[in-house]
Amino acid sequence: MQIPLLDLKPSYEKMRQQILAAVADVLDSQRCIGGPKIKQLEERIAAYYGCKYAVGVSSGTDALLVSLMSLDIGPGDEVITTPFTFFATVGAIVRVGAKPVFADIDPKTFNIDPAKISGAITKKTKAIIPVHLYGQMCDMDAILEIAGKHRIEIIEDAAQSFGAKYKGKYAGASGKSVCLSFYPSKNLPGIGDGGMVLTNDADFYNRLIVMRDHGQNPQYYYKYVGGNFRLDAINAAAMLVRLDYVGQWLKRRAENAAYYDRAFRNSPVAVPYRSADCEHTFNQYVIRVQRRNELAEHLKKNHIGCAIYYPLCLHQQQCFESLGYKKGDFPQSENAADEVLAIPVYPDLTKEMQDYVIRTILEFV
Template sequence: MIPFLDLKAQYRSIKDEIDQAVLNTLASSQYVLGSEVSTFEEEFAEYCGAAYGIAVNSGTSALHLALLAAEVGPGDEVITVSNTFVATVAAIDYCGAAPVFVDVEPDTLNMNPHLVEEAITERTRAILPVHLHGHPADLDPILEIARRHDLRVIEDACQAHGAEYKDRRVGGIGDLGCFSFYPGKNLGACGEGGMVVTQNEDFARKIRMLRDWGQEKKYHHKLKGYNYRMDGIQGAILRVKLRHLDGWTTARREVARRYNEQLVGLNLTLPIEKPWAKAVYHVYAVRILARDALHNYLNEQGVQTGIHYPIPVHLQTAYASLDFPENSFPISESSSRYLLSLPLYPELSQSKVSDICNYIHNFHQEADEE
């Protein structure tokens, strides 16, 4: 069996460091926030090229608080994309605002900047691009549009830890950047976690209060806030893992390179990397018309694959009230039918990559013979 993701292999590779970090936190009894979390905030913000980092309990909470810091509220609109995990849109809904979708570019499947300006109305407050699968969205034209219209840009970088746009790490480029540390992420906690990074001191101060019941200091509640704090143990674990992130990214990129090399020439579309981008391959997703057949075939060979995301958010039952009919966003909708994510993690061996690619070649050969 070749798993889609192998978190046990990652843990084994740094077991002694993780175990000691957890034991140190237990000994300190700093279970919520605390020194490990505050130090991780500083280290991760610096990693992203941002001045401030505010750790929270999930990527969803990061998005929610970033939107609130940008003063998104009831009656407002936020421009985003539909081919994303539902949390991107849920966070907008939490604020009482409405998502306004634009379609994506056909190659990266990220927000198409050429469609953004025509989606702006007098109610628009922010633009929320998603760095899908760990490939950066094209931020410069989005930022330029935002400047002209006095809008905030909030990066959904929940899949893009360490990804680079024109030699700058994502997250610290827009007004606010949001990250998830869900266990399966490139930088994953042993539980839930998230962070907002920003260059803006006022945003940072507001988010710090909002995550902790709106307190400026204990029992002094300046804002109506939330219980979105990060656990001390997760902060300690993430500090350890951050030291390994660049090495893991290099390994992920090497796996992606081998896939690209061994799958070329087949009747499928491989993920691309723009000249101005450094992708981190949170997901390696190919596009193939016979997606479900290949998914089933690989499963029969003992290869686990993933499907991200089979139904765009605007077509989800939970968001039917948004009233977007089918074919509203044709690229987002067509890609959702044809994307198949192959196993990719730093510990995936060269031989297993070759096995997976051989199975895919065999699938195509058998299909041609039918």
């Protein structure tokens, strides 16, 4: 049996006609930049999240970048985040000229440990970027308390957690900005790169709108140096179709995760921890095992897709050498990097496929 880590084809087949018709609508109108599909998607996602404003952007990476730019974060400023995340979180901080300051993770959730944030705050700290990794939100109350005390902004990196909840609420209930990604492996996949920024702050929203379009307002009069951070209209049109299915996909992900949880009970496989405050969306189902690299090899030999998110923490990456961190600075993140393995959990995975994944893992551990 061949089981990829992610297979979007079955779900695409089911809605192929709808997606093609939506894309054709945009092409026929020849309004490929901006236009009503973008507005509709923004309105629907804002409503889904219960946020006042949504701004479609070109990617999750650009959602982070334009958020930082719109908060005037730059040289001389520090931004606290986790070293155990996708590169883009930290890349965006460095690209605006600010300094990333890391705080270690909670080994249970893999998310930034609020207890480690306070020690990282200095007079230069302008923002915290909590990353809701793998589909589960961070401990937002604790982060909000720290941010409130020190008057610093919160930019939530929710790229991996579309639809996740903390204490019954979606991301954005507390911070200034929520950054979504529609990269095709995410919970709400686009048909190309795409992202969105959500906010409840009218001033920040107005700034985002201008920044997304080179900083011009009115046209050809540039108040700020922004960029081309626009979301494509054909992508928005396809995503309006997919948005109708996201609820059932999240349900399927949760069912698949629960099935694995049961199967790995009483085995050496550590299954994902579910915080009592959170609704985990399982964008990734990440197990923790000893001899992780050997298990990954074993799975690949048996035609099962798997991936290591992430094999080397960001404080250890060559491009961030100048920050002066070293191995051993964030032991929980480093241990996680040695032991985590994502296995297939996508919505169209069948029980038969899961049984094969489970058998193949259990025969190894």
